[in-house]
Amino acid sequence: PDVVDDVGATAVRPGGFVQTLGLRSYVSLPLMSAEGLVGTAVCGDVTRSRTWTPADRVLARRLALQGAVVVDNARLRELEQAHLRQLEHRAFHDQLTGLPNRAALLGALGDALDPVTGDGGVALLLIDLDGFKRVNDTLGHHSGDVLLQQVAVRLRELLPAGATGARLGGDELAVALAGPAADLAADLARAVHARLGEPYVIEGRTVRTGASVGIARAPRDATDTTGLLRAADEAMYRAKRAGDGPRTAR
Known part of the structure; x- marks a missing residue:
């Protein structure tokens, strides 16, 4: 720590804290971390110069040491919180597309x-990509991954407020709509079917695929998660067989 009794008898940095605050005497405490100096805490008297006692100087050194511990602990907490946020994100997001996952x-x-x-109300869209296996088989799994990433971008662009788009696994996607957004299920399903059916460009090649979309609603088609998934799955397979657009659960 820098302990100064009389600023008038000491060289200070022009325009620095001491001059800006108008201090007559001051103590400057370096804030250290394990990586070095991260800042400085300055306190003092603006009314008069004073004589800092040996006890004051000992206290200043203790505060500087304790400040280093506080700074390092704060940084450790920040790192820990960032790590926890990263783990939570990984637990609930698909690593390839960045979409929320099944959980x-x-x-x-x-x-x-x-x-x-x-x-x-609640509505669920279950989406299966048509022709995805053909892309994997003919262009390779890397191209299949790129296709899924492009599909995820398009799906995000279509989602209204109150919707959760997710990748369930493989080429299967889903959208959960809650509250007022549930009323948009049919329109969204048609938009998803059309948008995901447009051509993709992957490594200079034009790739065409489609999307089969099944729609289920609660409480009309089911009252729990399992029932809603089953109803949407049944509707999606009927859409896949028909090949002409979304289908609603019976």
Whole structure:
């Protein structure tokens, strides 16, 4: 620590803290971390110069040491929190597309279907890419991964507020719609079917695929998550067989 009794008798940096604050005497405590100096804490008297006692100087050194511990602990907490956020993100997101994963979708459906926390109607779109296996077989798995990433970008662009888009695994995707957004299920399904059916460009090649979309609603088609997934799955397979657009659960 820098302990100064009389600023008038000491050289200080022009325009620095001491001059800016108008200090007559001051103590400057370096804030250290394991990596070096990270800052400085300055306190003092603006009314008069004073004589800092040996006890004051000992206290200043202790505070500087304790400040180093505080700084390092704060940085460790920040790193720990960042690591926890990263783990949580990985737990609920698909690593390839960045979309929420199955666990996140099931959580969103569970919340929406909860009679206490739910917000009105619930709809589920189940989406299966048509021709994805052909892309993998002819162009390779890397091209299949790129296709999934492009599909995820298009799906995000279509999602309204209150919707959760997810990758369930492989080439299967889903969208959960809660509250007022559930009323948009049919329109969204048609938009998804059209948009995901447009050509893709992968490494200079034009790739064409399609999307089969099944729609299920709660409480009309099911009252729980398992039933809603089953109903949407049945509708999606009927859409795949028909090949002409989305289908609604019977």
